[in-house]
Amino acid sequence: MKTAIITGINGQVGSYLTEHLLEDSYKVYGIIRRASSLNTQRIDHLYNNPNLELVYGDMSDASSLLSVIGDVKPDTLFHLAAQSHVRTSFDIPEYTGDITGLGTLRCLEAIRKTSPKTRFYNAATSELFGSTSPPQNEQTHFHPRSPYAVAKMYGYWATINYREAYQMFCTNGIVFNTESPRRGETFVTRKITRALGRIIYDLQQDLVLGNLDSKRDWSHAKDSSRAMKMMLEHDHPGDYCIATGESYSIREFLIEAFEMCNLNYQDYVKFDSRYLRPSEVDHLRGDATRARKELGWEPEYSFKELVKEMVEADLNLAKKEYVLKIDET
Numbered sequence: 001m002k003t004a005i006i007t008g009i010n011g012q013v014g015s016y017l018t019e020h021l022l023e024d025s026y027k028v029y030g031i032i033r034r035a036s037s038l039n040t041q042r043i044d045h046l047y048n049n050p051n052l053e054l055v056y057g058d059m060s061d062a063s064s065l066l067s068v069i070g071d072v073k074p075d076t077l078f079h080l081a082a083q084s085h086v087r088t089s090f091d092i093p094e095y096t097g098d099i100t101g102l103g104t105l106r107c108l109e110a111i112r113k114t115s116p117k118t119r120f121y122n123a124a125t126s127e128l129f130g131s132t133s134p135p136q137n138e139q140t141h142f143h144p145r146s147p148y149a150v151a152k153m154y155g156y157w158a159t160i161n162y163r164e165a166y167q168m169f170c171t172n173g174i175v176f177n178t179e180s181p182r183r184g185e186t187f188v189t190r191k192i193t194r195a196l197g198r199i200i201y202d203l204q205q206d207l208v209l210g211n212l213d214s215k216r217d218w219s220h221a222k223d224s225s226r227a228m229k230m231m232l233e234h235d236h237p238g239d240y241c242i243a244t245g246e247s248y249s250i251r252e253f254l255i256e257a258f259e260m261c262n263l264n265y266q267d268y269v270k271f272d273s274r275y276l277r278p279s280e281v282d283h284l285r286g287d288a289t290r291a292r293k294e295l296g297w298e299p300e301y302s303f304k305e306l307v308k309e310m311v312e313a314d315l316n317l318a319k320k321e322y323v324l325k326i327d328e329t
């Protein structure tokens, strides 16, 4: 039986990746950060699976990583944990550098010291490209535009350095924006679909956003997490862009979502400069030719299908909220 450790197992991508690995008979160990409120909702449906085990650990705590990795000595480790919110990284840059940058190094060191045959996947990001013009691929110049992206740059190069210095199997997935009904509610796509559902059920009157003109290459998290598994099952390590090759502005996402419910977004969306970033990333559109050719990876979801799934899920969620509210009154 193949074994995997996932850091960030309870995040959006971690939950889909866990499903893919369990379906393929992996034994999966998930590292969970201790928190005073529940943080396992995205994987609760897998809790009774005998091949899933959750253990406490933290990206700031090298000894916890050393002991989990040293005990399990997994075939693969998928490193997804991070302080992953770009806007928030401007408010807590040092914490972001510690968790997102040094956290990656701590995983690599724990593997080098206790389990050097473990294959390592690092969740790099299209944010590395920052202000560089699209289309972006593995050869494109990096120009990070946030403390988050700067921290991810450190993790990206640490991953390559361990591959070169110690001949470890270390791979970077340069993954463009990845969304789904499980996306955190403070990221823009989910903020939009969540608000839309609540507007329809009269639970919310408007939607306050920042810059609507930036463009992103949005894939479904089910597709991007499948690519991650393929990267560590490939016969050699490398760096791969994972993207659909299409980009849409935030405004286009709004139009698509609101028109699905026969509404005009302009009647509901308000602007607040608090949601602007001190330095913005204007346009990301990835070229995933290498992943398509070498891994045989293809995205299955179109932009329209992704938006539809998110809108439908959030309409259902808002309906439940509405029913609960009616019950209470």
Ligand code: GDR
Pocket: 084, 085, 086, 087, 124, 125, 126, 127, 175, 176, 177, 178, 186, 187, 188, 189, 191, 208, 209, 210, 211, 212, 214, 215, 216, 250, 275, 276, 277, 280, 281
């Ligand atoms: P991003 O995702 O920064 O691309 O990083 P996010 O959804 O936060 O922003 C996308 C774009 O939308 C604009 N925007 C807003 N964003 C948020 N969050 N909230 C708003 O109210 C809002 N209004 C407009 C932003 O300015 C931006 O241009 C995501 C994260 O998942 C990273 O961790 C990951 O590495 C990258 O995607 C790839």
